[in-house]
Amino acid sequence: FxxxxxxxxxxxxxxxxxxxxxxxxxxxxxxxxxxxxxxxxxxxxxxxxxxxxxxxxxxxxxxxxxxxxxxxxxxxxxxxxxxxxxxxxxxxxxxxxxxxxxxxxxxxxxxxxxxxxxxxxxxxxxxxxxxxxxxxSPEMDRATQDRRELERDLRTALDSREITLAYQPVLSASTGQITSVEALARWHHPARGPIPPDLFISIAEESGLIAQLGKRILCIACEEAMAWPEHIRIAVNISPMQIHAGDLSDVVRHVLTQTGLPPHRLQLEVTEGLFLRDVDHTFRELEQLRTLGIQILMDDFGVGYSSLSYFERFRFDKVKIDQSFVRQMLTSQASSAIVQAVIGLGTKLGMGVVAEGVETPEQMDALVEAGCTHLQGYLFSRPISSAEIKVCLLADAQHAPRPTAATALRLVAV
Missing domain, CATH: 3.30.70.270 (Reverse transcriptase/Diguanylate cyclase domain)
Structure with a gap:
């Protein structure tokens, strides 16, 4: 040139x-x-x-x-x-x-x-x-090289079991007891330290590693949930690419058989991005997963390509209100209206409603009053390690159901 x-x-x-x-x-x-x-x-x-x-x-x-x-x-x-x-x-x-x-x-x-x-x-x-x-700019080229190095290291991490899980409890709004736990992937790089989940999950999706990563996360979650009280469910996030691969139901069936976890204790969380391609195939895959006896949750509802037609074609067990709406519900009339509308939708359709990102007693009180069935957020517990969640669950199971006062619910915080 x-x-x-x-x-x-x-x-x-x-x-x-x-x-x-x-x-x-x-x-x-x-x-x-x-x-x-x-x-x-x-x-x-x-x-x-x-x-x-x-x-x-x-x-x-x-x-x-x-x-x-x-x-x-x-x-x-x-x-x-x-x-x-x-x-x-x-x-x-x-x-x-x-x-x-x-x-x-x-x-x-x-x-x-x-x-x-x-x-x-x-x-x-x-x-x-x-x-x-x-x-x-030249910095972009360096960023690309850095991303390629992380992809190489992620392949090694999957083989060397560097991928671990943190757990965040979900509480019943009516009893204050923990009913389920969400599994959150973590990667502690030996040289770089903690890698943000959004970064390494997107790298896994771009590089074709998401199926291997997703199966690894599912296996760990189901194995560790076997040591918990039998009434506690484990929720695992699923990438749209895992659904579109067409073999997720076989993978889930194999993991349940291998770990011995009863199907009714497993929840899979999907997002609205799942429905951006081949909608008919997507719903067929969800139906196959449902026949295994597991629960299907709609995660982060309201922040993607929201469509009420999803709920007409498939009955989700629960819908999760994105934390961005919960965070602003006391100061934004629009966010408050959206939260109440989703809770009303869940009530009418017989779905549980989980509010994510609950951080203050005032948010919790407003959600309980509006009819939200489950609560999750830093008010109760940050994501914690496998050993910590086991102690937390065993302690929670020994207590009688509690009222939904803020001080009572916060007793489960770690």
């Missing part, structure tokens, strides 16, 4: 396009792509080259002087035009875009390197949210 005039490579990725294909079919997806192409051509100039490079990915080459400034202006226009609703005969959809930009010759010496760096910038843009434009 050194002898050539400078130019910018713009990498464009559509947000939420996969959901359109999954929900409305490929004909609708093709109609949306045709309109996307028209909008992109409308904002380009005579010297700009536009190409579709993947299913929902496009690229532009912006030659000429001051390529960075011209690319930024063009990218801003693209974000604006692609944010507007798209009307087809199947549905009206609202997508959006994320954009990464790399400059030649400043950011790369070869075409392949330039494409990789534009993709790195695009990846960073998607990490920061929707409708973001991001230029490549």
């Amino acid at each position: 050194a002898a050539q005039a400078p130019f910018a490579l713009i990498s464009i990725d559509l947000d939420r396009f996969k959901a359109v294909n999954d929900q409305f079919g490929h004909l609708a997806g093709d109609a949306v792509l045709a309109q996307i192409g028209d909008r992109l051509r409308a904002v380009t100039t005579a010297t700009t080259t536009l190409a579709r490079v993947g299913g929902d990915e496009f690229a532009m080459i912006v030659p000429g002087p001051a390529p960075a400034e011209r690319a930024r202006t063009l990218a801003t226009a693209i974000v604006g035009t692609l944010a507007a609703p798209i009307v087809t005969r199947w549905a009206t959809v609202q997508l959006g875009s994320s954009i990464g930009i790399a400059l030649a010759p400043d950011d790369a010496a070869t075409t392949e390197e330039l494409r990789q760096n534009a993709d790195l910038a695009l990846y960073r843009a998607k990490q920061q949210g929707r409708g973001i434009v991001c230029f490549f």
